[in-house]
Amino acid sequence: MSKKQALPEQAEEVLTEESVKAIETAIEEKIQLSVESALTNQDELYAEKLQDLVSAIDKDHTDKLKRVVEAVDHNNANKLIKVVKRYENELTGRASQFKDTLVESISDYLEEYLEESVPTQAIEEATKNRTAREVLSNLRKVLAVDSTLMSESVKEAVMDGKEQIDELTDKVNKLAKENNFLKEAYSKQNATLLLETKTANLPESKKAYLRKILSDKSPKFIKENFEYTAKLFDKKEKERLTVIKEEAYKKRRVKTDAPVQPISEKKEQKPYNPYLAELERSHK
Numbered sequence: 136m137s138k139k140q141a142l143p144e145q146a147e148e149v150l151t152e153e154s155v156k157a158i159e160t161a162i163e164e165k166i167q168l169s170v171e172s173a174l175t176n177q178d179e180l181y182a183e184k185l186q187d188l189v190s191a192i193d194k195d196h197t198d199k200l201k202r203v204v205e206a207v208d209h210n211n212a213n214k215l216i217k218v219v220k221r222y223e224n225e226l227t228g229r230a231s232q233f234k235d236t237l238v239e240s241i242s243d244y245l246e247e248y249l250e251e252s253v254p255t256q257a258i259e260e261a262t263k264n265r266t267a268r269e270v271l272s273n274l275r276k277v278l279a280v281d282s283t284l285m286s287e288s289v290k291e292a293v294m295d296g297k298e299q300i301d302e303l304t305d306k307v308n309k310l311a312k313e314n315n316f317l318k319e320a321y322s323k324q325n326a327t328l329l330l331e332t333k334t335a336n337l338p339e340s341k342k343a344y345l346r347k348i349l350s351d352k353s354p355k356f357i358k359e360n361f362e363y364t365a366k367l368f369d370k371k372e373k374e375r376l377t378v379i380k381e382e383a384y385k386k387r388r389v390k391t392d393a394p395v396q397p398i399s400e401k402k403e404q405k406p407y408n409p410y411l412a413e414l415e416r417s418h419k
Contacts, residue, residue, distance in 0.1 A: 322354065326351075334346065345365060
């Protein structure tokens, strides 16, 4: 639109050229101000929208980046925790195994060293001595016995008690000897009486044999072996009579110049009896 078209024709006829120019200038200034104001408002609006857009983009990028960082941190933290736990377990297991091996090795070495250096008997004696000292110490504490008091006050009582114990010991020994003597005499008397009773009705030879074998034995021994000893005498007596008969028969039948055949006697094997063996050994 030109300046002339902006004013109606009637106004141009009425107004002077200077007035028209002034009006046109005023209109142009207002238009220019309106355009500048519109442009300014548009710039501000676009700038605000752009700022909002940038802020939204920054916030979205920030949230996404934050989530990515958190995810990476969480993943790395879990992996690091697993690595640390695995390292700790490995370290703990190896340390425990090493400790057990070390303790076992030291224990074996100490046992071997002690066995070589200190005999078992010496250790046992030392333990016994230590135990005895502890018992004596506890007794002293309980009885309130002081070492000085024990060495001075108790010494006389201990010596007196020892003398009494020695006297009683001598008396006991004498009584024991007398008792043993009486027991032996009583046993011999019973053995003699028992032997006389059992041999009262026997022949003199058998009676003498039995008394010779059993005279110094105990009554129990006589009771257990009397019958066997009597049978032994009967057997020997029978063998003796057999030999006598054979010798008498040989003298009648055998010629003086003929060789005499020795009679082989097959001895009967005797059953072994410990009591009889003892009797035979004692009277050989």
